[in-house]
Amino acid sequence: MGARNVVVIGGGIAGLATACLLTLDGHRVTVLEARDELGGRAGTWERDGFRFDTGPSWYLMPEVFEHFFRLMGTTAERELDLVPLEPAYRVYTEGADAPLDIRSGRSAATGLFESVEPGAGELLDDYLDSAGDAYELAVTRFLYDTYETTAGLRDPALLRRLPQLAPLLTRSLASYIDTRFTDQRLRQVLGYPAVFLGGSPYGVPSLYHLMSHLDLDEGVLYPQGGLTTVIEAVERLARAAGVQIRTGADVVAIETTSPGRSGAVATGVRLADGSIVAADLVVSTADLHHTETALLPRALQTYPETWWAKKTPSPGALLIMLGVRGGIPHLPHHTLLFTADWRANFEAIFGEDAHIPDPASIYICRPSATDPATAPADSENLFILVPIPADPALGHGGVDGDGDARVEAAADRVIEQIAEWCGIPDLAERIVVRRTVAPGDFADDLHAWRGNSLGLAHTLGQSAVFRPRNASKHVEGLFYAGASTLPGIGLPMCLISAELVLKRLRGDHTPGPLAEPIVAVPQP
Structure with missing residues (x-):
């Protein structure tokens, strides 16, 4: 079998990176993204001169990014403008x-x-x-x-x-x-x-x-322009390699042959408009729970609903994006607020009586401390993340306070807490742009299982050899990448998950990374 037609579901970093590597290995790859923009969790939102990363904001494990870029024949230095914090x-x-x-x-x-x-x-x-x-x-x-x-x-x-x-x-x-x-x-x-x-x-x-x-x-490094510049770099490499990328292409089913003695075989995907995109291989980088329980019939699910019932999601998140008039010079790029009773804080998130903690442990990113282009002159950009239970019933966020009442009330308390703890007494009255995102949004926009914000938690039973594998047991030619499968959560892990798809296709069972750069393996 020579070069194969591959469909990748999802245009986040895992999908784009998988497409890059498989294309360089000689396959013909099409990426299908349901939304109008690429990036998945690593998105961006702009309003009134403020530009927010809506997802990851820490650039850690730089050697993983460097390795991926070198696989592609380039370097992080060429693709990104990295500055130490x-x-x-x-x-x-x-x-x-x-x-x-x-x-x-x-x-x-x-x-x-x-x-x-x-x-x-x-x-x-x-x-x-x-x-x-x-x-x-x-x-x-x-x-x-x-x-x-x-x-x-x-x-x-x-x-x-x-x-x-x-x-x-x-x-x-x-x-x-x-x-x-x-x-x-x-x-x-x-x-x-x-x-x-x-x-x-x-x-x-x-x-x-x-x-x-x-x-x-x-x-800790920061790519000028935000973490979405990483997505842009991977997209740039994908297009240069010849990857076909389609946005607004919502996959509603994975097409297979009828199961027989040899099992089912992936033959492509069906889109919401009813059209079929044929393929020899399908790689889903969508949320694994959604892939398994919504895109496949029960008989072909490797990880059915009963499997998920025993698993632990990452926390949900209350995201608050604030455009603030005037300076906040005493907040650096990254700030963490921790409650004194930390165990109770985590119990509120993961325990049986789960609820939004108050006071909460909070993460604040002020990218305008490093990157003036993220906010207008004499203004600040604040991205706030509060870990909360993974529960879509907590509600949805909105713009300018028009989210669900419980979500907006929680955001108000968080803003008050930051003002008090960080010595910004007039913070609330200086806000000129406000947007909130809650677990209901993660569930609706990203099909995130239980509205979680990151993926499967890295408990012992959900790490390494115990994490979901990257190929279906019941559908030949169906593979997985992204935060819910091997090796785990975060942009670096998603880049590695892309490499694991290539290793599996090559039959490479070695435990280490591939040699740089990618050299296509002749297809038999």
Whole structure:
């Protein structure tokens, strides 16, 4: 079989990247995006001179982006204008006298920890050594493995590390941190990356302390123009490679042959207008729950509704985009607000009595601190994210306060909290642009399961070998990429998920990344 016709469902970063790699490998690829704009969760919204990223806003794991660009024969330096952030971020903890400025680099990080808690600097040094080792292990052994076989997991070099690895998988990140550090602020600095993983420090395994290697050792970057410039770069490469991209193309079903003794085979997709787009292979980068339960009949579902009933979504999100008149110079690019009773905050999000926390732990991005083009002169751009339960019944957001009453009331409380904690007493009266987004919007606009904001949470039972695989068990020629499948949540993980599709098609069972650049493998 030679070059094949491939349909990719979804024009987010996973779909565009998958299309790039498969095209360079010799296939003919068409991307179908239901909405009028590309990017998926990594979207953009503009009004009155304010430009907001509506999704990811942290540029971490730069080597993953660099690897993807090098696979495509270019570099991040050529495609993006990356600037380091100083400080990396600021942390406010409820009840603390002053915020902490987190600066990247081993010396700065250990110095700060030591100044807060005597002895914590040396402990952090050891902690980051372990985090760096765990990160290297993840990249070389876990993240780029399709897990079609257990060969990578049975590698003697990995098996020798099991005595060190096993405890990191069987205890929570919070317990791992709390046995080493006493100050609540330091614990929160090390524990908050669990939210990037769609979980809680009390629920994700301590192997994920590797995340601290990224912000404390490596540093935090920002692509001028926002994270949507990453999407634009990947789209640019896709079009240059010959990928066909169609927007406004809503896929409502995956077409297959009738199941027989050899099972069903993907033959294309059906669009909302009734037309059929034929294909030899289909790659869905749409939400996996939607792909399985809405685009396939029950008999062909690898992950039916009964499977999802036992799984944990990432939190939902209340997003608040504010255009603010006047300056807010004391907010850096990234700011985190943490409640004193952190466990109760996460219990409100993930517990049985789930509700919007008040007060809440909050993330604030002020891109206008680094990128003046995101706001008019003498104004500021604030993007605020509040982790809340993944529940579409919480409602929908809107523009200028016209969202559901519960959503807008929660946004009002968040604005008041920021004003009080960060010393901006007149924040509310200076707002000239306001938009909210809530779990109901994630469910409607992105088909996100239970209105979650990120994908499947990285609990132990939903990580690595336990995460949904990237190929259907019941439909030959149907593959998956994106935040709900291997290897996980976030833009870097979605880029890797694209590479895993190519590895599976090539029959490549190695656990590491592909050689750079992509060289097409002759098709038999």
